[in-house]
Amino acid sequence: MGRVTEARRITTVRIREGRLYAGRKGDHVVVEEPLDIRLDGAPLSMTMRTPGHDVELVHGFLHAEGYIASREDLEQARYCDGAVVEDESGLPRNTYNVMDATTRVAPRRPITIKNVVTSSACGVCGTASIDEVRTAGRYALAAEWTVAPELLLDVQRRFDAEQGVFARTGGSHGAALVRHDGEILVQREDVGRHNAVDKVIGWALLEDRLPLSDCFLLVSSRASFEIAQKAYAAGIPMLVCVSAASSLAIGTAESVGMTLVGFLRGREDGDGRMNVYTHPERLDLSGAA
Template sequence: MGRVTERTRIRTVRVREGTLYAGRKSDHVAVEEPLDIRLNGQQLSLTMRTPGHDVELIHGFLHGEGLIAHREDITEARYCDGAVVEDDSGFARNTYNVMDFTTTRPQLLPLATKNFTTTSACGVCGSESIDAVRQKSRYTLMQNWSLDPRVILGAARALSAEQTVFARTGGVHAAALVDLEGNLLVVREDVGRHNAVDKVIGWALLEDRLPVRDTFLLVSSRASFEITQKAYMAGIPLLACVSAASSLAVDTAEEFGMTLVGFTRASEDGDGRMNLYTHPDRLDLRDVAG
Protein backbone atom coordinates (compact mmCIF):
# COMPACT_ATOMS: atom_id res chain seq x y z
CA MET A 1 0.00 0.00 0.00
CA GLY A 2 1.26 3.46 -0.87
CA ARG A 3 2.19 6.04 1.71
CA VAL A 4 -0.35 8.55 2.93
CA THR A 5 2.19 11.37 3.26
CA GLU A 6 5.55 12.12 1.68
CA ARG A 7 8.43 14.40 2.59
CA THR A 8 9.57 17.06 0.18
CA ARG A 9 12.09 19.90 0.28
CA ILE A 10 10.56 23.34 -0.08
CA ARG A 11 11.65 26.97 -0.08
CA THR A 12 9.99 29.23 2.45
CA VAL A 13 9.38 32.93 1.92
CA ARG A 14 8.42 35.26 4.74
CA VAL A 15 7.98 38.96 5.28
CA ARG A 16 8.63 40.35 8.75
CA GLU A 17 8.32 44.05 9.45
CA GLY A 18 8.77 44.71 5.74
CA THR A 19 11.96 42.62 5.37
CA LEU A 20 11.98 39.62 3.03
CA TYR A 21 13.41 36.32 4.27
CA ALA A 22 13.89 33.01 2.44
CA GLY A 23 14.93 29.55 3.60
CA ARG A 24 14.67 25.83 3.01
CA LYS A 25 12.95 23.11 5.04
CA SER A 26 11.47 19.64 4.86
CA ASP A 27 7.71 19.49 4.62
CA HIS A 28 5.00 16.83 4.56
CA VAL A 29 2.57 16.67 1.64
CA ALA A 30 -0.50 14.49 1.23
CA VAL A 31 -0.11 11.68 -1.30
CA GLU A 32 -2.43 11.76 -4.31
CA GLU A 33 -2.43 8.70 -6.55
CA PRO A 34 -4.81 7.23 -9.14
CA LEU A 35 -7.06 4.31 -8.33
CA ASP A 36 -8.29 2.36 -11.32
CA ILE A 37 -11.66 0.86 -10.33
CA ARG A 38 -12.69 -2.21 -12.32
CA LEU A 39 -15.99 -4.04 -12.11
CA ASN A 40 -16.04 -7.67 -13.26
CA GLY A 41 -12.79 -7.10 -15.13
CA GLN A 42 -13.92 -3.97 -16.97
CA GLN A 43 -12.66 -0.49 -16.13
CA LEU A 44 -15.39 1.57 -14.51
CA SER A 45 -13.69 4.67 -13.13
CA LEU A 46 -10.35 6.31 -12.46
CA THR A 47 -10.30 8.40 -9.30
CA MET A 48 -7.50 10.35 -7.64
CA ARG A 49 -7.28 9.51 -3.98
CA THR A 50 -5.07 9.20 -0.90
CA PRO A 51 -4.05 5.51 -0.58
CA GLY A 52 -5.69 3.62 2.25
CA HIS A 53 -9.12 2.12 2.92
CA ASP A 54 -9.50 1.47 -0.82
CA VAL A 55 -11.98 -1.38 -0.27
CA GLU A 56 -14.23 0.93 1.74
CA LEU A 57 -13.83 3.66 -0.86
CA ILE A 58 -14.95 1.46 -3.73
CA HIS A 59 -17.83 -0.07 -1.78
CA GLY A 60 -19.03 3.45 -0.95
CA PHE A 61 -18.54 4.61 -4.53
CA LEU A 62 -20.49 1.67 -5.99
CA HIS A 63 -23.26 2.16 -3.43
CA GLY A 64 -23.49 5.87 -4.21
CA GLU A 65 -23.88 4.99 -7.88
CA GLY A 66 -26.69 2.57 -7.08
CA LEU A 67 -24.69 -0.37 -8.45
CA ILE A 68 -24.67 -2.34 -5.19
CA ALA A 69 -26.97 -2.38 -2.18
CA HIS A 70 -25.32 -4.83 0.24
CA ARG A 71 -21.83 -6.10 0.96
CA GLU A 72 -23.01 -9.51 -0.29
CA ASP A 73 -23.31 -8.00 -3.77
CA ILE A 74 -19.49 -8.23 -3.97
CA THR A 75 -17.97 -11.69 -4.04
CA GLU A 76 -14.34 -10.64 -4.40
CA ALA A 77 -12.25 -7.49 -4.11
CA ARG A 78 -8.62 -7.74 -5.11
CA TYR A 79 -5.70 -5.63 -6.19
CA CYS A 80 -4.67 -6.54 -9.71
CA ASP A 81 -1.15 -7.81 -10.34
CA GLY A 82 1.06 -6.30 -12.97
CA ALA A 83 -0.37 -2.80 -12.90
CA VAL A 84 3.12 -1.47 -13.66
CA VAL A 85 6.09 -3.19 -15.31
CA GLU A 86 9.51 -2.36 -13.91
CA ASP A 87 11.69 -0.77 -16.56
CA ASP A 88 14.93 -2.40 -15.41
CA SER A 89 13.88 -5.91 -14.46
CA GLY A 90 10.81 -6.38 -16.64
CA PHE A 91 9.01 -8.03 -13.73
CA ALA A 92 5.46 -6.92 -13.00
CA ARG A 93 4.87 -5.43 -9.58
CA ASN A 94 1.69 -4.68 -7.71
CA THR A 95 1.22 -0.92 -7.39
CA TYR A 96 -1.98 -1.25 -5.33
CA ASN A 97 -3.51 1.32 -7.67
CA VAL A 98 -5.79 -1.07 -9.59
CA MET A 99 -8.69 -2.90 -7.92
CA ASP A 100 -11.16 -5.30 -9.49
CA PHE A 101 -14.48 -5.99 -7.82
CA THR A 102 -16.49 -9.07 -8.80
CA THR A 103 -20.23 -8.90 -8.31
CA THR A 104 -22.67 -11.68 -7.55
CA ARG A 105 -24.65 -10.58 -10.61
CA PRO A 106 -22.49 -10.71 -13.75
CA GLN A 107 -25.37 -9.17 -15.68
CA LEU A 108 -24.62 -5.94 -13.79
CA LEU A 109 -21.67 -5.22 -16.07
CA PRO A 110 -23.58 -4.03 -19.16
CA LEU A 111 -25.41 -1.57 -16.90
CA ALA A 112 -22.13 0.00 -15.78
CA THR A 113 -20.35 0.70 -19.01
CA LYS A 114 -20.01 4.45 -18.55
CA ASN A 115 -16.30 5.15 -18.12
CA PHE A 116 -15.47 8.36 -16.32
CA THR A 117 -12.64 10.00 -14.43
CA THR A 118 -13.06 11.72 -11.07
CA THR A 119 -10.39 14.02 -9.72
CA SER A 120 -9.68 14.82 -6.10
CA ALA A 121 -11.57 18.08 -6.59
CA CYS A 122 -14.82 16.79 -8.08
CA GLY A 123 -16.91 13.72 -7.67
CA VAL A 124 -20.21 14.02 -9.48
CA CYS A 125 -20.40 10.33 -10.18
CA GLY A 126 -22.38 10.31 -13.41
CA SER A 127 -25.70 11.30 -11.87
CA GLU A 128 -27.66 13.31 -14.40
CA SER A 129 -30.36 14.79 -12.19
CA ILE A 130 -31.82 14.89 -8.72
CA ASP A 131 -34.67 12.68 -9.95
CA ALA A 132 -32.18 10.04 -11.08
CA VAL A 133 -30.65 9.97 -7.60
CA ARG A 134 -34.09 9.65 -6.00
CA GLN A 135 -34.90 6.68 -8.23
CA LYS A 136 -31.69 4.90 -7.21
CA SER A 137 -32.07 5.29 -3.44
CA ARG A 138 -33.68 2.48 -1.46
CA TYR A 139 -34.19 4.57 1.69
CA THR A 140 -36.36 7.34 3.04
CA LEU A 141 -34.91 9.78 5.54
CA MET A 142 -36.00 9.49 9.16
CA GLN A 143 -37.97 12.44 10.53
CA ASN A 144 -38.53 11.28 14.11
CA TRP A 145 -35.50 12.65 15.94
CA SER A 146 -34.04 16.02 16.79
CA LEU A 147 -30.53 16.97 17.84
CA ASP A 148 -29.11 19.61 20.14
CA PRO A 149 -26.88 21.85 17.96
CA ARG A 150 -24.22 21.63 20.67
CA VAL A 151 -23.83 17.94 19.79
CA ILE A 152 -22.84 18.91 16.25
CA LEU A 153 -20.33 21.48 17.53
CA GLY A 154 -18.84 18.95 19.91
CA ALA A 155 -18.44 16.46 17.08
CA ALA A 156 -16.75 19.13 14.95
CA ARG A 157 -14.21 19.73 17.72
CA ALA A 158 -13.64 15.99 18.07
CA LEU A 159 -13.18 15.61 14.30
CA SER A 160 -10.44 18.25 14.28
CA ALA A 161 -8.51 16.21 16.86
CA GLU A 162 -8.84 13.08 14.70
CA GLN A 163 -7.49 14.64 11.49
CA THR A 164 -3.97 13.30 11.84
CA VAL A 165 -3.04 13.51 8.15
CA PHE A 166 -4.39 17.06 7.90
CA ALA A 167 -2.34 18.02 10.95
CA ARG A 168 0.82 16.92 9.13
CA THR A 169 0.02 18.21 5.65
CA GLY A 170 -2.90 20.64 5.70
CA GLY A 171 -3.90 19.01 2.42
CA VAL A 172 -6.74 16.52 3.00
CA HIS A 173 -10.43 16.49 3.80
CA ALA A 174 -12.14 14.44 6.50
CA ALA A 175 -15.55 12.82 6.83
CA ALA A 176 -17.12 11.19 9.85
CA LEU A 177 -20.29 9.35 10.78
CA VAL A 178 -21.53 10.59 14.14
CA ASP A 179 -24.21 9.08 16.36
CA LEU A 180 -26.89 11.15 18.08
CA GLU A 181 -24.80 11.41 21.27
CA GLY A 182 -21.94 12.98 19.30
CA ASN A 183 -19.66 9.95 19.20
CA LEU A 184 -17.50 9.63 16.09
CA LEU A 185 -18.22 6.15 14.75
CA VAL A 186 -15.69 6.32 11.92
CA VAL A 187 -13.34 8.98 10.53
CA ARG A 188 -11.61 8.89 7.15
CA GLU A 189 -9.30 11.37 5.42
CA ASP A 190 -8.56 11.84 1.73
CA VAL A 191 -7.38 14.47 -0.74
CA GLY A 192 -10.85 14.19 -2.30
CA ARG A 193 -13.78 15.22 -0.13
CA HIS A 194 -16.06 12.81 -2.02
CA ASN A 195 -13.53 10.00 -1.48
CA ALA A 196 -13.56 10.61 2.28
CA VAL A 197 -17.36 10.34 2.22
CA ASP A 198 -17.22 7.17 0.10
CA LYS A 199 -14.84 5.63 2.63
CA VAL A 200 -17.11 6.21 5.63
CA ILE A 201 -20.20 5.03 3.75
CA GLY A 202 -18.25 2.02 2.50
CA TRP A 203 -17.33 1.29 6.12
CA ALA A 204 -21.00 1.44 7.10
CA LEU A 205 -21.96 -0.90 4.24
CA LEU A 206 -19.28 -3.43 5.20
CA GLU A 207 -20.43 -3.24 8.83
CA ASP A 208 -24.06 -3.89 7.80
CA ARG A 209 -25.13 -0.52 9.20
CA LEU A 210 -27.00 0.81 6.16
CA PRO A 211 -29.24 2.70 6.25
CA VAL A 212 -27.50 4.84 8.87
CA ARG A 213 -30.64 6.72 9.86
CA ASP A 214 -29.60 7.40 13.46
CA THR A 215 -26.40 9.25 12.53
CA PHE A 216 -25.33 12.41 10.79
CA LEU A 217 -22.52 12.97 8.30
CA LEU A 218 -19.88 15.55 9.22
CA VAL A 219 -17.43 16.76 6.57
CA SER A 220 -14.51 19.17 6.88
CA SER A 221 -15.19 20.61 3.42
CA ARG A 222 -18.03 22.42 1.71
CA ALA A 223 -21.29 20.64 0.98
CA SER A 224 -21.69 19.96 -2.72
CA PHE A 225 -24.29 18.08 -4.73
CA GLU A 226 -22.33 14.84 -4.84
CA ILE A 227 -21.83 14.72 -1.06
CA THR A 228 -25.52 15.40 -0.50
CA GLN A 229 -26.29 12.65 -3.03
CA LYS A 230 -24.08 10.12 -1.29
CA ALA A 231 -25.59 10.92 2.11
CA TYR A 232 -29.11 10.49 0.74
CA MET A 233 -28.23 7.17 -0.89
CA ALA A 234 -27.05 5.91 2.52
CA GLY A 235 -30.19 7.11 4.32
CA ILE A 236 -28.38 9.83 6.32
CA PRO A 237 -30.89 12.49 7.44
CA LEU A 238 -28.49 15.29 8.40
CA LEU A 239 -25.36 16.61 6.70
CA ALA A 240 -23.12 19.11 8.49
CA CYS A 241 -20.19 20.75 6.74
CA VAL A 242 -17.45 22.99 8.06
CA SER A 243 -17.56 25.25 5.00
CA ALA A 244 -20.26 26.56 2.69
CA ALA A 245 -23.03 24.75 0.84
CA SER A 246 -23.55 25.06 -2.89
CA SER A 247 -26.90 26.09 -4.34
CA LEU A 248 -27.48 22.63 -5.80
CA ALA A 249 -26.65 21.00 -2.46
CA VAL A 250 -29.29 23.20 -0.83
CA ASP A 251 -31.88 22.40 -3.52
CA THR A 252 -31.09 18.69 -3.31
CA ALA A 253 -31.28 18.56 0.49
CA GLU A 254 -34.56 20.50 0.43
CA GLU A 255 -36.14 18.11 -2.06
CA PHE A 256 -34.88 14.97 -0.32
CA GLY A 257 -36.00 16.09 3.13
CA MET A 258 -32.43 16.29 4.45
CA THR A 259 -31.25 18.74 7.08
CA LEU A 260 -28.27 20.66 5.73
CA VAL A 261 -25.97 22.59 8.08
CA GLY A 262 -23.11 24.77 6.85
CA PHE A 263 -20.27 26.83 8.30
CA THR A 264 -20.11 24.56 11.35
CA ARG A 265 -17.42 26.33 13.34
CA ALA A 266 -16.59 25.12 16.84
CA SER A 267 -14.19 26.89 19.18
CA GLU A 268 -12.16 25.28 21.94
CA ASP A 269 -14.11 27.01 24.70
CA GLY A 270 -17.29 25.16 23.74
CA ASP A 271 -18.89 27.97 21.77
CA GLY A 272 -19.49 27.92 18.05
CA ARG A 273 -21.85 28.74 15.22
CA MET A 274 -23.55 27.18 12.20
CA ASN A 275 -25.91 28.06 9.37
CA LEU A 276 -29.06 26.00 8.89
CA TYR A 277 -30.12 25.77 5.25
CA THR A 278 -32.90 23.18 5.07
CA HIS A 279 -35.36 21.21 7.22
CA PRO A 280 -34.68 22.78 10.63
CA ASP A 281 -36.97 20.40 12.53
CA ARG A 282 -34.10 17.98 13.19
CA LEU A 283 -32.37 20.59 15.36
CA ASP A 284 -33.73 21.09 18.87
CA LEU A 285 -33.88 24.86 19.31
CA ARG A 286 -36.12 24.96 22.39
CA ASP A 287 -33.35 26.44 24.54
CA VAL A 288 -32.68 29.32 22.17
CA ALA A 289 -32.20 32.59 24.06
CA GLY A 290 -33.52 35.83 22.63
Protein backbone atom coordinates in the same frame (compact mmCIF):
# COMPACT_ATOMS: atom_id res chain seq x y z
CA MET B 1 0.11 -0.11 0.00
CA GLY B 2 1.14 3.37 -1.08
CA ARG B 3 2.14 6.09 1.32
CA VAL B 4 -0.43 8.49 2.71
CA THR B 5 2.06 11.36 3.02
CA GLU B 6 5.50 12.03 1.60
CA ALA B 7 8.33 14.32 2.65
CA ARG B 8 9.43 17.26 0.51
CA ARG B 9 11.93 20.11 0.74
CA ILE B 10 10.16 23.40 0.14
CA THR B 11 10.99 27.08 -0.05
CA THR B 12 9.13 29.23 2.45
CA VAL B 13 8.34 32.87 1.69
CA ARG B 14 7.06 35.35 4.28
CA ILE B 15 6.56 39.07 4.52
CA ARG B 16 6.72 40.55 8.02
CA GLU B 17 6.50 44.25 8.75
CA GLY B 18 7.25 44.94 5.09
CA ARG B 19 10.41 42.79 4.96
CA LEU B 20 10.75 39.75 2.70
CA TYR B 21 12.07 36.48 4.17
CA ALA B 22 12.87 33.23 2.37
CA GLY B 23 14.14 29.90 3.62
CA ARG B 24 14.12 26.15 3.16
CA LYS B 25 12.51 23.49 5.33
CA GLY B 26 11.15 19.98 5.28
CA ASP B 27 7.42 19.54 4.82
CA HIS B 28 4.86 16.79 4.35
CA VAL B 29 2.35 16.68 1.51
CA VAL B 30 -0.67 14.43 1.08
CA VAL B 31 -0.24 11.69 -1.53
CA GLU B 32 -2.56 11.69 -4.55
CA GLU B 33 -2.55 8.62 -6.78
CA PRO B 34 -4.97 7.16 -9.34
CA LEU B 35 -7.24 4.23 -8.55
CA ASP B 36 -8.55 2.38 -11.59
CA ILE B 37 -11.90 0.89 -10.56
CA ARG B 38 -13.09 -2.07 -12.58
CA LEU B 39 -16.41 -3.88 -12.26
CA ASP B 40 -16.49 -7.54 -13.30
CA GLY B 41 -13.29 -6.95 -15.25
CA ALA B 42 -14.63 -3.98 -17.22
CA PRO B 43 -13.09 -0.52 -16.72
CA LEU B 44 -15.54 1.66 -14.84
CA SER B 45 -13.86 4.79 -13.46
CA MET B 46 -10.49 6.32 -12.68
CA THR B 47 -10.46 8.36 -9.49
CA MET B 48 -7.68 10.33 -7.86
CA ARG B 49 -7.39 9.40 -4.20
CA THR B 50 -5.07 9.01 -1.21
CA PRO B 51 -4.10 5.32 -0.87
CA GLY B 52 -5.68 3.49 2.04
CA HIS B 53 -9.08 1.95 2.80
CA ASP B 54 -9.52 1.36 -0.93
CA VAL B 55 -11.92 -1.56 -0.43
CA GLU B 56 -14.20 0.75 1.56
CA LEU B 57 -13.84 3.42 -1.12
CA VAL B 58 -14.86 1.02 -3.89
CA HIS B 59 -17.86 -0.25 -1.93
CA GLY B 60 -18.97 3.31 -1.18
CA PHE B 61 -18.45 4.42 -4.77
CA LEU B 62 -20.40 1.50 -6.25
CA HIS B 63 -23.23 2.07 -3.78
CA ALA B 64 -23.43 5.79 -4.55
CA GLU B 65 -23.46 5.05 -8.29
CA GLY B 66 -26.31 2.56 -7.86
CA TYR B 67 -24.44 -0.61 -8.89
CA ILE B 68 -24.85 -2.33 -5.50
CA ALA B 69 -27.25 -2.00 -2.59
CA SER B 70 -25.52 -4.14 0.05
CA ARG B 71 -22.26 -5.95 0.70
CA GLU B 72 -23.86 -9.22 -0.46
CA ASP B 73 -24.04 -7.81 -4.00
CA LEU B 74 -20.24 -8.10 -4.29
CA GLU B 75 -18.33 -11.37 -4.36
CA GLN B 76 -15.04 -9.60 -3.70
CA ALA B 77 -13.05 -6.45 -4.26
CA ARG B 78 -9.31 -6.89 -4.62
CA TYR B 79 -6.22 -5.36 -6.17
CA CYS B 80 -5.30 -6.73 -9.58
CA ASP B 81 -2.14 -8.85 -9.31
CA GLY B 82 -0.97 -7.81 -12.75
CA ALA B 83 -0.91 -4.08 -12.03
CA VAL B 84 2.87 -3.83 -11.59
CA VAL B 85 5.61 -1.39 -12.42
CA GLU B 86 9.38 -1.58 -12.12
CA ASP B 87 10.67 0.33 -9.09
CA GLU B 88 14.13 1.79 -8.44
CA SER B 89 15.48 -1.67 -7.57
CA GLY B 90 14.63 -2.93 -11.06
CA LEU B 91 12.12 -5.40 -9.62
CA PRO B 92 8.38 -5.41 -10.33
CA ARG B 93 6.05 -4.28 -7.58
CA ASN B 94 2.29 -4.06 -7.29
CA THR B 95 1.10 -0.48 -7.68
CA TYR B 96 -2.09 -1.15 -5.70
CA ASN B 97 -3.72 1.33 -8.06
CA VAL B 98 -6.05 -1.06 -9.90
CA MET B 99 -8.97 -2.68 -8.07
CA ASP B 100 -11.51 -5.07 -9.53
CA ALA B 101 -14.89 -5.62 -7.90
CA THR B 102 -16.76 -8.79 -8.78
CA THR B 103 -20.53 -8.98 -8.41
CA ARG B 104 -22.47 -12.05 -7.25
CA VAL B 105 -25.29 -11.22 -9.64
CA ALA B 106 -25.67 -8.73 -12.46
CA PRO B 107 -25.09 -5.10 -11.36
CA ARG B 108 -28.28 -3.25 -10.41
CA ARG B 109 -27.78 -0.80 -13.28
CA PRO B 110 -26.02 -1.02 -16.64
CA ILE B 111 -22.29 -0.36 -16.42
CA THR B 112 -21.50 3.11 -17.73
CA ILE B 113 -17.82 3.69 -18.37
CA LYS B 114 -16.65 7.15 -17.34
CA ASN B 115 -14.36 8.35 -20.08
CA VAL B 116 -12.89 11.09 -17.90
CA VAL B 117 -10.73 10.91 -14.83
CA THR B 118 -12.76 11.56 -11.70
CA SER B 119 -10.65 14.20 -9.99
CA SER B 120 -10.15 14.46 -6.26
CA ALA B 121 -12.68 17.31 -6.30
CA CYS B 122 -15.42 15.68 -8.39
CA GLY B 123 -17.71 12.80 -7.54
CA VAL B 124 -20.28 12.82 -10.33
CA CYS B 125 -18.21 13.68 -13.41
CA GLY B 126 -19.57 11.72 -16.34
CA THR B 127 -22.95 10.98 -14.77
CA ALA B 128 -25.55 11.10 -17.53
CA SER B 129 -28.12 13.07 -15.58
CA ILE B 130 -28.22 14.88 -12.27
CA ASP B 131 -31.90 13.99 -12.01
CA GLU B 132 -30.94 10.33 -12.39
CA VAL B 133 -28.61 10.55 -9.42
CA ARG B 134 -30.96 12.68 -7.39
CA THR B 135 -33.70 10.05 -7.47
CA ALA B 136 -31.39 7.15 -6.60
CA GLY B 137 -32.27 7.12 -2.87
CA ARG B 138 -33.76 3.88 -1.56
CA TYR B 139 -34.44 4.93 2.02
CA ALA B 140 -36.83 7.32 3.72
CA LEU B 141 -34.82 9.70 5.88
CA ALA B 142 -35.42 9.31 9.61
CA ALA B 143 -37.13 12.17 11.41
CA GLU B 144 -37.55 10.85 14.96
CA TRP B 145 -34.40 12.23 16.58
CA THR B 146 -32.87 15.63 17.25
CA VAL B 147 -29.41 16.79 18.31
CA ALA B 148 -28.36 19.77 20.39
CA PRO B 149 -26.18 22.37 18.61
CA GLU B 150 -23.68 21.99 21.47
CA LEU B 151 -23.24 18.32 20.53
CA LEU B 152 -22.36 19.22 16.94
CA LEU B 153 -19.72 21.68 18.12
CA ASP B 154 -18.23 19.08 20.47
CA VAL B 155 -18.13 16.46 17.71
CA GLN B 156 -16.45 18.90 15.34
CA ARG B 157 -13.67 19.59 17.86
CA ARG B 158 -13.07 15.85 18.40
CA PHE B 159 -13.22 15.26 14.64
CA ASP B 160 -10.57 17.95 14.00
CA ALA B 161 -8.28 16.46 16.63
CA GLU B 162 -8.25 13.10 14.81
CA GLN B 163 -7.36 14.44 11.35
CA GLY B 164 -3.76 13.26 11.47
CA VAL B 165 -3.03 13.53 7.75
CA PHE B 166 -4.41 17.06 7.62
CA ALA B 167 -2.35 18.02 10.67
CA ARG B 168 0.82 16.92 8.85
CA THR B 169 0.01 18.19 5.37
CA GLY B 170 -2.93 20.63 5.38
CA GLY B 171 -3.97 18.92 2.13
CA SER B 172 -6.57 16.30 2.99
CA HIS B 173 -10.31 16.20 3.61
CA GLY B 174 -12.04 14.22 6.31
CA ALA B 175 -15.41 12.53 6.70
CA ALA B 176 -17.02 10.82 9.66
CA LEU B 177 -20.20 8.94 10.47
CA VAL B 178 -21.51 10.09 13.82
CA ARG B 179 -24.38 8.62 15.83
CA HIS B 180 -26.94 11.17 16.93
CA ASP B 181 -25.69 10.70 20.53
CA GLY B 182 -22.25 12.03 19.46
CA GLU B 183 -20.32 8.76 19.06
CA ILE B 184 -17.96 8.88 16.08
CA LEU B 185 -18.32 5.46 14.46
CA VAL B 186 -15.72 5.84 11.73
CA GLN B 187 -13.50 8.61 10.38
CA ARG B 188 -11.45 8.65 7.19
CA GLU B 189 -9.21 11.11 5.31
CA ASP B 190 -8.43 11.48 1.62
CA VAL B 191 -7.16 14.06 -0.83
CA GLY B 192 -10.67 14.04 -2.34
CA ARG B 193 -13.67 15.00 -0.24
CA HIS B 194 -15.97 12.63 -2.11
CA ASN B 195 -13.44 9.79 -1.64
CA ALA B 196 -13.45 10.35 2.12
CA VAL B 197 -17.26 10.11 2.06
CA ASP B 198 -17.15 6.95 -0.07
CA LYS B 199 -14.74 5.39 2.42
CA VAL B 200 -16.95 5.92 5.48
CA ILE B 201 -20.11 4.83 3.65
CA GLY B 202 -18.21 1.85 2.26
CA TRP B 203 -17.21 0.96 5.83
CA ALA B 204 -20.87 1.10 6.86
CA LEU B 205 -21.86 -1.06 3.88
CA LEU B 206 -19.28 -3.69 4.85
CA GLU B 207 -20.58 -3.58 8.44
CA ASP B 208 -24.21 -4.05 7.27
CA ARG B 209 -25.24 -0.71 8.82
CA LEU B 210 -27.24 0.76 5.94
CA PRO B 211 -29.51 2.65 6.07
CA LEU B 212 -27.65 5.03 8.38
CA SER B 213 -30.85 6.38 9.87
CA ASP B 214 -29.34 7.00 13.31
CA CYS B 215 -26.30 8.93 12.04
CA PHE B 216 -25.24 12.21 10.55
CA LEU B 217 -22.37 12.71 8.11
CA LEU B 218 -19.68 15.23 9.07
CA VAL B 219 -17.29 16.48 6.39
CA SER B 220 -14.36 18.89 6.61
CA SER B 221 -15.18 20.47 3.26
CA ARG B 222 -18.02 22.35 1.68
CA ALA B 223 -21.32 20.57 1.05
CA SER B 224 -21.60 19.92 -2.67
CA PHE B 225 -24.27 18.12 -4.64
CA GLU B 226 -22.29 14.88 -4.91
CA ILE B 227 -21.82 14.67 -1.13
CA ALA B 228 -25.50 15.37 -0.51
CA GLN B 229 -26.56 12.66 -2.95
CA LYS B 230 -24.13 10.13 -1.46
CA ALA B 231 -25.60 10.83 1.99
CA TYR B 232 -29.13 10.50 0.65
CA ALA B 233 -28.34 7.18 -1.06
CA ALA B 234 -27.08 5.83 2.28
CA GLY B 235 -30.17 6.97 4.19
CA ILE B 236 -28.34 9.65 6.19
CA PRO B 237 -30.83 12.28 7.41
CA MET B 238 -28.33 15.02 8.35
CA LEU B 239 -25.28 16.38 6.53
CA VAL B 240 -22.94 18.66 8.50
CA CYS B 241 -20.00 20.48 6.94
CA VAL B 242 -17.43 22.94 8.23
CA SER B 243 -17.60 25.12 5.12
CA ALA B 244 -20.25 26.47 2.76
CA ALA B 245 -23.06 24.64 0.98
CA SER B 246 -23.71 24.93 -2.75
CA SER B 247 -27.10 25.89 -4.13
CA LEU B 248 -27.60 22.44 -5.66
CA ALA B 249 -26.71 20.72 -2.38
CA ILE B 250 -29.24 22.91 -0.58
CA GLY B 251 -31.93 22.23 -3.15
CA THR B 252 -31.26 18.50 -3.01
CA ALA B 253 -31.34 18.40 0.79
CA GLU B 254 -34.55 20.41 0.87
CA SER B 255 -36.30 18.17 -1.62
CA VAL B 256 -35.37 14.86 0.04
CA GLY B 257 -35.99 15.97 3.63
CA MET B 258 -32.35 16.16 4.75
CA THR B 259 -31.04 18.57 7.36
CA LEU B 260 -28.05 20.49 5.97
CA VAL B 261 -25.74 22.36 8.32
CA GLY B 262 -22.81 24.47 7.13
CA PHE B 263 -20.03 26.62 8.56
CA LEU B 264 -19.84 24.50 11.71
CA ARG B 265 -17.13 26.21 13.75
CA GLY B 266 -16.49 25.27 17.37
CA ARG B 267 -14.10 26.96 19.78
CA GLU B 268 -12.14 25.49 22.65
CA ASP B 269 -14.28 27.36 25.19
CA GLY B 270 -17.39 25.55 23.94
CA ASP B 271 -18.80 28.47 21.95
CA GLY B 272 -19.26 28.32 18.21
CA ARG B 273 -21.59 28.89 15.29
CA MET B 274 -23.30 27.18 12.36
CA ASN B 275 -25.76 27.85 9.54
CA VAL B 276 -28.76 25.57 9.09
CA TYR B 277 -29.84 25.62 5.45
CA THR B 278 -32.64 23.05 5.42
CA HIS B 279 -34.95 21.16 7.79
CA PRO B 280 -33.86 22.71 11.11
CA GLU B 281 -36.35 20.50 12.97
CA ARG B 282 -33.59 17.94 13.64
CA LEU B 283 -31.79 20.50 15.81
CA ASP B 284 -33.01 21.01 19.34
CA LEU B 285 -33.43 24.77 19.48
CA SER B 286 -35.86 24.78 22.40
CA GLY B 287 -33.42 26.73 24.57
CA ALA B 288 -32.75 29.46 22.01
CA ALA B 289 -33.31 33.07 23.02
